[in-house]
Amino acid sequence: MDRRDQGEVTTENMTSLLALLPDDVLTDIFRRLPPRGVATSRCVCKSWLAIVDAHRLLRADLLPLSFDGFFTNFYNFYISEFFTPRSDVPSISGKQDYLPKAGSLSWGYIDGHYNGLVLVNSFDGNGDKNRYVLNLATRWLAPLPPCPPSPMEIKGTFKVEYLVYDPAESTDFEFEVVSITRFGRMCKPGDTHDHEIEQSEWTPSVCILDVFSSTTGQWEERSFAREGNSFMGTVSGMRQDWLSDQHNDVYCRGALYVHSQNNCVMRISLSSDKYHVIKPPPGIEVEDYPEIYLGKSSKGIYCASIKGRCRVQVWNLDESGCQMKWVLIHDRDLSKWLLKHKLEYPIPCYGAKIQGPWALQDINYYYDGYNSDHDMEAPTEEKIQWSLQASEDEKFTWSSDDEYGCYGGYMEILGFHPWKEIIFLSESITRGLAYHLSSSKVEVLGNIYPAGYANELGNEQILKSSFPYTPCWLTQTADERS
Template identity: 40%
Template structure:
């Protein structure tokens, strides 16, 4: 059909399909896939298109902080005082937030409790990571995945340490908002395992594990040791090695290796940001899965020195842990949309990547622009444009009095760029 019909006629025909069949049509052939993506036919109006803030988890703080920008429409609060219990954000996917006990839409203040999690069907010293999947272009329902992990323990049975990991089949507990039940799904591995249990055992100091959902596939960052690519359409998975070998990233006083790799999605698909410890440089890789291959394509090295910026910025930290009893509202008389191209551009005070302040942290990717969000010495939020190396100051992200309490080691755990979505909620359908 693509050979017989002009492109505009083909677009007119395919564009009349229902969202689910339109998504399926992407898999018919490369021409259809390219046509649908080039003309944004996949009901992209159902997906959020802007970043309204960043949920940031800090060590020892009980709730996630929310760094947000003033915007048109109702203000979005990161304070979940309308929930039975609050806590830190575990995951985010297309406008929905995953907490330990519920799924939340902060833009509409709708939420749903998770049913009790099943008892783990695995040996002692194994645990689960929780990840959220939600794609409003395909369904109004979300899913929560419990991915098995190897906990840190120095006294594992030697026979267990020799077992390959991840196992095949891999038993994954999945909750669907459609059934409100946890059910087992078996995912069969394609290709080799990442290693054995002894190789993959989690570091007790690990602080960063995140996942990306992209076009029917869940990519899980397994503590920077490997990426677990889980295809939800055929119940298969494969192990993808990280862009580089992390063994040589053993720097004094900085052993949290998982903080150095952040998995995300942006303009061109699945991205990986790698921060080099004790330097001010970082690299960006894009996952190329064309023609059946799996390869990380490296973009240039980027350098960023400490900016030394102070004062207010266009974004505001809601300071939830300090101001829990304060109702958040946009304090600006005239609301405005943050200009992601020109607002608060600052000079990049880079020293060429030589050892300097080791406190540049990765906060995530802008989902629709080649922009990475960074933290400068845990005090300023920055937006770094990958194509131009332009830097924009977002504002203060340091919680009030954070790090001044005795016995608290201040560092950033995880962060999630938040894309608001004001559509329906599964509980209402």
């Protein structure tokens, strides 16, 4: 046995011995470590991770341990809106007028977020596109060079990029961006598909992905071998299942989970260069265009869907066995409860707003300073107490001929609370709701309908995507971190 093997055994033995210590003793040891040592210890095992997080040992004043709201993208609006708790002095602004080449005609929208960093698509006044990785809390940014074109000879494809960053693993803003190929349903006039390619298996046994590393500042092709026998389908099948703009992802314990076409999830291990295809929850694959939201909350990886207009279904991913599977943990229909409060598809008009503890910053409306508060109608008061404890005999399953009538609105998913069992919903692009999964308590948060959105066509008023935002106050220099 060489010295390297002896060192590995010694480290393993030391870790095993430390695991025998009581939690309070381990907590005291962790408190004596420098920040990077605490971050490294957190990655050793689940029990140490739980101790570090439970006692907020990772500089709670710097790391993303608070939840500040959602960045939302609306169709026909070119700047992301920020839906956040009201504050006289908001700590974060979604108005990115400090970006390079920013001007009155420039704009940008957030295309992804993780642990305080966001992916920003920015267009300057000349129409030139720029991509950045940005820390909104500190305004630190890094340009992201364009991903090189794919050598794949498959027509009608495009790429979607996903940000990977965990300050517990790296406090130096070392991040990665993973680019994944998507398939469009329509092609240019005159284009024809290669039959052999269209019927080929997707995903392939070895998937080639472009990965950008902030350490090298370059994109590189990396090969990921598929684990297990599961695959999504065929290339042709991917085209039949058009993916919406809500292409969510989660980075957790060294793995990137990506909501893919056919509503499968790709679990990509960036450390082992392997990936696994996770099939959709039972029943999802037979739905007609179900809205799926992939997210992270208190118990790991979650998947949620709105069935019909307002039946909320939530699953938790069980990774304990050989086969990863979705476990249904919540299934409730909110229609009767919504009708009880007379919410029959109420779209606000002419800028009227619903009052609540949260608000939309209305960045698009006020961006160039042309509009003012005098253009807006006074907010309408919401007198309803949005709180309900569901009893065992009240299963939230109600027929259409119920005494309250038929609900004509619809629900959309904004996302999950990162650390609490709460799912956030948009009710007919009108109210933001917080739905507590453990108690079935629902709270109205406030207006989510953007100012000036009534000027758009009714069938083009669409909430395209949303991302939960957790600010990170870490800075990029060693002196500022000490």
